[in-house]
Amino acid sequence: xxxxxxxxxxxxxxxxxxxAMEDGWNVEYLLSMxxxxxxSYMFHVPNIHLAVLLSQAMGIPLIxxxxxxxxxEELDDLRNALKDLKNRGVEAVFTGAIHSQYQKSRIDGLCQxxxxxxxxxxxHREPLDYMQEVVELGFEVIITSVSAEGxxxxxxxxxxxxxxxxxxxxxxxxxxxxxxxxxxxxxxxxLNGPIFTxxxxxxxxxxxxxxxxxxxxxxxxxxxxxx
Numbered sequence: 001x002x003x004x005x006x007x008x009x010x011x012x013x014x015x016x017x018x019x020a021m022e023d024g025w026n027v028e029y030l031l032s033m034x035x036x037x038x039x040s041y042m043f044h045v046p047n048i049h050l051a052v053l054l055s056q057a058m059g060i061p062l063i064x065x066x067x068x069x070x071x072x073e074e075l076d077d078l079r080n081a082l083k084d085l086k087n088r089g090v091e092a093v094f095t096g097a098i099h100s101q102y103q104k105s106r107i108d109g110l111c112q113x114x115x116x117x118x119x120x121x122x123x124h125r126e127p128l129d130y131m132q133e134v135v136e137l138g139f140e141v142i143i144t145s146v147s148a149e150g151x152x153x154x155x156x157x158x159x160x161x162x163x164x165x166x167x168x169x170x171x172x173x174x175x176x177x178x179x180x181x182x183x184x185x186x187x188x189x190x191l192n193g194p195i196f197t198x199x200x201x202x203x204x205x206x207x208x209x210x211x212x213x214x215x216x217x218x219x220x221x222x223x224x225x226x227x
Contacts, residue, residue, distance in 0.1 A: 003092045003119075004029040004085045006107070007062070009051045011134055011141045011160070012096025012122060012180075014190040017058065018137070019121035020094045021195060028090060030055050030062045031081055035074065046145050046187045047218045050200065054190065057198045057223055079110050092117035098125055099182045127179035131165055139193035145215035148185035149175045153209045156216045160188065187215070198223040 003020050007013045007030035020027050032051040055062035063084065067077035082093065093111055097104040097120040104120055111118035122130060134141060141160040146152070150171040158164060171177045177185050192199040204220040 001025050002028045002090050003094055004031050004090045005094045006031050007051055008032065008048060009054050009189050011188045011190055012098060014193065015134060016094040016096040016121060018195050027060055029085060030060050031085065032062060032064050033078060034064060034066045046215050047189055050218060050221060053200055053221060053223055057196045057200060059197055075106055082110055082114055082116060086114050086116060092119050094119045096122055098122045098180055130180055135161055137194055140191040141188050142191060143186050144189045145187040147213035148177055150177060151186060153207060153214055156207045156214060199226050
């Protein structure tokens with residue numbers, strides 16, 4: 001059974017890779033959509049260029065496709081990329097959707113149109129349980145952008161660990177923040193994990209902050225041997 005994963009390098013798409021493998025699928029390809037619009041409704045934008053290194057770290061070929069990122073029109077670009085996967089023998093497409101009906105419904109529709117199975121293994125997972133699983137499995141995840149009340153510049157670059165999850169519980173109770181960041185409160189990047197043969201090492205980065213939100217720009221990175 002051949003599968004592909006819509007991949008950004010964040011925790012959810014990386015967990016989708018893990019879950020696909022766990023369920024016995026052969027993950028033949030990763031697909032990354034590079035949006036020119038930083039406010040794309042469909043696609044993860046921060047540090048998407050690192051998907052190349054992460055695909056190498058997992059030993060899975062990466063297919064990259066570009067899109068202007070205009071609402072709804074970007075689906076045409078995704079459709080073309082999925083057609084390519086279908087022509088390569090892919091039978092199913094995995095995504096890291098948790099609660100975003102907007103994204104899932106559109107991907108489901110495209111896959112149905114093209115005769116592909118659409119699988120979202122994280123769909124409607126309880127956020128805290130899910131985040132704890134990410135940590136317990138040994139994925140090394142950092143925060144690369146924040147845009148929610150209670151998340152300040154100090155969160156940029158932080159590792160998602162038990163201590164951070166305890167802080168998220170407090171912020172959830174106080175502000176209603178989604179603990180898995182499904183509401184766009186934060187974006188993440190995975191540096192290492194059980195399905196990685198090498199680790200992503202950040203060589204140079206810069207924090208960009210604007211009033212009440214910001215992101216971590218990773219300027220240079222390399223793959224290193226795992227400890």
